[in-house]
Amino acid sequence: MSETFPQLLLERVSQFGSQEALREKDYGIWQSTTWNEYLQHVRHFCQGLVSLGLVSTDTVAIVGDNRPEWIYAELAAQAAGAKSIGIYQDAVVKEMVYVITYAQVKFIVVEDQEQVDKILEMWDQLTGVEKVIYYDPKGLRNYTEEFLMYFPDVEKLGEDFERENPGWFETKVSQGQADDVAILSTTSGTTGNPKLAMITHRNLVSMGRSLMDIDPLLSGDRFVSFLPMAWIGEQMMSFACSLQKGFTLHFPEQPETALANVREIGPHSMFSPPRIWENLVSQVLVKMEDSSRFKKKCYDWAMQVGYEMADLRFRKEEPGLGQRLKYRVADWLVFQTIKDHLGLRHLKRAYTGGAALGPDVFRFFHALGVNLKQIYGQTEASGISVLHRDGDIKFQTVGTPVTGTEVRIAESGEIQLKSAAIFAGYYNNPEETAETLVDGWLHSGDAGYFDEDGHLIVIDRAKDVMTLHDGTKFSPQFIENKLKFSPYIKEAVVFGGDWPFVSAMINIDMENTGKWAENNQIAYTTYTDLAQKPEVYALVRKQVETANSDLPEAARIQRFLLLHKELDADDAELTRTRKVRRGFVAQRYDDIISALYSQNDHLNVETVITYQDGRTATLQTRLSIETMLNGTE
Secondary structure: OOOOHHHHHHHHHHHHOOOEEEEEEEOOEEEEEEHHHHHHHHHHHHHHHHHOOOOOOOEEEEEOOOOHHHHHHHHHHHHOOOEEEEEOOOOOHHHHHHHHHHOOEEEEEEOOHHHHHHHHHHHHHOOOOOEEEEOOOOOOOOOOOOOEEEHHHHHHHHHHHHHHOOOHHHHHHHOOOOOOEEEEEEOOOOOOOOOEEEEEHHHHHHHHHHHHHHOOOOOOOEEEOOOOOOOHHHHHHHHHHHHHHOOEEEEOOOHHHHHHHHHHHOOOEEEEOHHHHHHHHHHHHHHHHOOOHHHHHHHHHHHHHHHHHHHHHHOOOOOOHHHHHHHHHHHHHHHHHHHHHHOOOOOOEEEEOOOOOOHHHHHHHHHHOOOEEEEEOOHHHOOOOEEOEOOEOOOOOOOEEOOOOEEEEOOOOEEEEEOOOOOOOEOOOHHHHHHHEEOOEEEEEEEEEEOOOOOEEEEEEHHHOEEOOOOOEEOHHHHHHHHHOOOOEEEEEEEOOOOOOEEEEEEEOHHHHHHHHHHOOOOOOOHHHHHOOHHHHHHHHHHHHHHHHOOOHHHOEEEEEEOOOOOOHHHOOEOOOOOEOHHHHHHHOHHHHHHHOOOOOEEEEEEEEEOOOOOEEEEEEEEEEEEOEOOEO
16 A cells, blocks of 8 residues: 555556646646646656755755645655645745744745745845745746756756666655655744644545545545645645545636636535635625625525524434425525535535634535535644534534544643644654653644534634633634624634633724725725724624624623734734734734723724835824623614
């Protein structure tokens, strides 16, 4: 049995050879790559890197959008016995320098001029990097740096190497071991710089096998690879699962066209973090706001029928004949059109993971008939440890452990995991490894418990769970997710715990709120200007009231404000996967948090923002603070 990714590639090539393996949209046309061609690229790029000096102890960094070249580069490094590390394509120079230096990178594979320019800016800070290899030559004709190389030129070196060393590639791949490190994967870094998790081939292959045993995909199925390949969730589907099942990967033309390309392809499986599902809900809700009265009535009726059917399924109850007929009409009249517009019509299963998804969003998709399932895992567990099974879905939970995974709850309430997918430790960080891995058990840092049906309920990060003033424990993330169900709220950060009541800092959704303002003839200039409009405060207040309505009284938001800027990964307020860095945000906005717990109804702020090119600017504005009456009106 194949134990490494390159060995799985050879296995799939012998099985599917001339069939489509990869498709990329380029200049509006879908270009196909067969399994044979896929292997040829990996073989030549691997041998090219080796002829440039790559050895098994080296690390290859890859930066760019999802492209076949990313796949080739990662598998090429692994075929040579080396490892790869993915870097988020929107990472700023400071973040890239940290990762490249810490991982002791020897070769960097980048997509285009933008990434090359970032490397040139940091070049004097890098040590040990020998070559920077780019695969989109646009704009790079006049770059003369000796360390720059064009991707096909490296492949040409590999062809020359092959003529002199026939059979070398197959021999080298056959020597790969399951416990070789396949990738270094950056952790989310919510509390500081990311750690580098060493993920072995055994970890990834066993995790992919467990997922495919539960939810099998076929070689003819379609999957759109549009989430960053630096994220463990995309590694899971685009590598661990596709190399075992042989389904076709599709790459969007641009990140901006990803959801349009999803609609075009109609994938059979989709895995996305909560922000993608929240965005899809927002799209539907905003479009319904603009539709005719008749369409709104049809939609409202259909959604009521859909929610009734979803709740029956959650309770594992059989719907009556009348209920089934009503749902069939709702599906024909409304749901099929919505699913078709979102690209979800052919989905067998959809997954959400990386953070908790709000119950409102979860119920929404099940009302439409989308088989959306929550997973629980983390980078250190190679992506998945717990998963909903078909027909056994409870939106409050994350499901039951996957095959071969043990889950236990420590006395402290911490979730602990053990399986063949648990990582080998943190790269060059034995202290953190010893704290996180104890006797083979991964200490997740998450708080949770099992319900009466054996489903795991994840409360929040253990350090983020807050104790309300009445003594009950509550998850700020749960309240935030209720707020983010609104199409007008993009992000929210909730505070409570040591404070006398719950408050919130809220980011409006610029696109949806801006459209609402235009429809209501409210003039605005910038994000800051729009966020401080009294009419927008009134709009968001209604959303807060809705979220508060079914929360325990002690957990209701009593004061909130609309932040003058969007929380941004470039300002270190969010991780690259859009998780809030709570500690940093609390520290940075200490004056705002203090004002939320004061008697004041406004606050003057001055803040420094960082643009993508590294420039900074100072922003001054007055923020209004809204007070709810006992958390409701």
